[in-house]
Amino acid sequence: MNTLVKLDHGWISFTLRQPWAPATTASKLSTLPPEPVIPSKKPFKVELVGGKCYSWCTCGHSRKQPFCDGAHKFKAQGLSPLRFVPEKDATVWLCGCKHTNNPPYCDGTHKQDFITSAPLHEPADS
Template identity: 50%
Template sequence: MSNEGPVVAQNGPYRIDLKATYRYAWCACGLSKYQPFCDGSHTVSKAGLKPVVWTHEKDETRPLCGCKHTGNGPFCDGSHNKL
């Protein structure tokens, strides 16, 4: 990992069934072994990236970013198409 950005974990989104009121932590650094979710691996990186933590509002399937370059984290915005 460079000091400038995340590691691409997957060149495309992870389609995840999200549950209402559940708290999630999306991996922003790309190092987690539990993609797309954080496992604390960012603590050993030098990029200074931290997970995006949120409580989801409703039950639904959403695409979570796998390339870690989204401008709308944790959700995929198609940025993987430009890598």
């Protein structure tokens, strides 16, 4: 029987061993990366500079949306920012819901029910 338990920094999946089962079927331990929180249900319009490196927040905890401020190191270990360099200057829409299928760009996923009905993440004061 597989059991999934959510901890502060992610999920742990394990198998409970029946007391009468042989030791060779002992518990399997694995971790899954944390799910991103939703800091915005709309994309961010951003003017990018060609050749400049940007770090798009993938965890949703950054206070500098849509860009990374390092919050994933404490609040979403296992996730890291997406670094990208645009070829030329451009005005783009960067995803704010963190569930796009074309990161870092908005693909309209924020209009789906699982985003519109989900709670919006409010950053803690500290």
